[in-house]
Amino acid sequence: MADKLASYLESLKNCLKIDSAVKDEAIREISTHLEDASQELKEGGLNEEEALTLATDKFGSARLIAQEICEVHNQGSWQDAFFTALPHFLVATLFASYYWQNTTCLLLVLLATTCVVIYGWRHNQPLWLFPWLGYYLLPVMVTGILLISLPQGWTWLAALVYIPLVLFIVAYIVRQTTNRDWLYVLLMVIPILVVFMWLTSSSTGGQFLPSSTQLQANTLWLTLSFFTLAVATIAFVRVKQRWQKAAALLIPASLILLAVTLVNREGIGLGAGSILILSLLILVMPAWIQLKPEPR
Numbered sequence: 185m186a187d188k189l190a191s192y193l194e195s196l197k198n199c200l201k202i203d204s205a206v207k208d209e210a211i212r213e214i215s216t217h218l219e220d221a222s223q224e225l226k227e228g229g230l231n232e233e234e235a236l237t238l239a240t241d242k243f244g245s246a247r248l249i250a251q252e253i254c255e256v257h258n259q260g261s262w263q264d265a266f267f268t269a270l271p272h273f274l275v276a277t278l279f280a281s282y283y284w285q286n287t288t289c290l291l292l293v294l295l296a297t298t299c300v301v302i303y304g305w306r307h308n309q310p311l312w313l314f315p316w317l318g319y320y321l322l323p324v325m326v327t328g329i330l331l332i333s334l335p336q337g338w339t340w341l342a343a344l345v346y347i348p349l350v351l352f353i354v355a356y357i358v359r360q361t362t363n364r365d366w367l368y369v370l371l372m373v374i375p376i377l378v379v380f381m382w383l384t385s386s387s388t389g390g391q392f393l394p395s396s397t398q399l400q401a402n403t404l405w406l407t408l409s410f411f412t413l414a415v416a417t418i419a420f421v422r423v424k425q426r427w428q429k430a431a432a433l434l435i436p437a438s439l440i441l442l443a444v445t446l447v448n449r450e451g452i453g454l455g456a457g458s459i460l461i462l463s464l465l466i467l468v469m470p471a472w473i474q475l476k477p478e479p480r
Contacts (some may be wrong), residue, residue, distance in 0.1 A: 189218060189234065192240050199250030201360040208255050255424045260311060265421035272318050272375065272414035277408045285396065294323065309360075312461070314368045315417060318375040324350055325376070326383075367429055371420065374437050374459065378409055381441060385448040405447050409440045419453060 200207045220238050225235035243249065262267070274293065283289045301320045304313030327346070361368045366452055382402065399406070416436035420429050 188236050188240075189215065189222075192218070192246060196246040196250055199247050200253060207449060210253055210257075214243075214249075217226060245294045254426065257425065258429070260421035262422070265418040268315055268371075268421050269414040269417040270312075272410045272417060275375075276407050277412035279410065282400075282403070284399070307365065311371075311421065311424050314361065315373040315375060317361075318372045321357070321372075322376050322379055322397070324353070341407065365422075367426065367433075370430070370433050371417070374433060375410075375413060376442055378413065381444045382406060382409070385444050402447060405443060409443065412436050412440060439471070452474045454480055 193215055196214065197207065198263060199209055202211065218236070221242070222232070222235040225238055226232060230238065275311065278284045278289070297316055297320050300316050301313065304310055304316065324406040357372075361372060377453055413436065419432040423429055423432060
């Protein structure tokens with residue numbers, strides 16, 4: 185009986201795509217319910233195996249029960265939506281107010297982001313953490329790319345020390361996030377991809393970072409891009425169905441990619457174009473995983 189119940193609960197747990205704390209609580213409640221139902225059936229004259237089989241059959245298939253639970257718990261509150269979208273609003277405000285040119289302001293934003301990420305990571309990694317994580321990882325990754333373009337001595341430093349360390353950190357964070365939910369990876373990666381889209385498409389002369397003049401020319405589009413991400417993130421938190429969540433992120437991100445391509449179509453070279461295509465593939469992959477039919 186214990187093995188059959190454990191197998192059913194494990195199957196249910198694998199189908200649940202919700203916060204780990206909520207998942208554990210739901211599994212405990214369902215386990216208690218099935219044990220009580222099975223005990224009542226045994227008192228009615230059934231043996232242990234028959235009682236548990238009948239109790240689980242009446243309760244429903246693990247996949248359908250998991251789907252119902254997910255629909256209940258996947259919709260976050262408006263407060264959750266606000267804090268999840270907040271980093272996008274902050275970046276949009278930085279561009280709209282031209283404070284992105286103020287070094288002190290940028291350092292303060294980076295410090296605040298670091299504090300938020302540390303707090304969220306130490307407090308069970310809530311949903312709102314993942315967009316903040318994306319912005320936290322961004323300067324780390326950009327620094328590694330810039331090291332490659334420096335004189336040869338620094339390039340070796342980047343190749344031998346910095347880049348492997350960055351890849352390890354990113355791989356670890358992505359793995360931990362994937363264990364929670366593939367959609368959280370998409371939530372984390374999208375701001376990184378959007379920034380890289382604009383950087384690679386706006387720069388000229390073989391440089392990775394665009395000049396201040398080039399960024400100023402695209403200020404309106406940059407502001408609209410991050411404001412769009414903020415609105416998309418709010419929609420992501422508030423909708424219930426997983427395919428709706430994937431679409432809420434994928435469609436706006438694809439529109440931003442299209443806007444980047446149209447605004448900078450004359451300056452996009454082979455390298456930038458390749459990065460844009462790769463960005464689209466990275467966006468589509470997690471969404472495709474979520475949208476493809478589940479095995480029955």
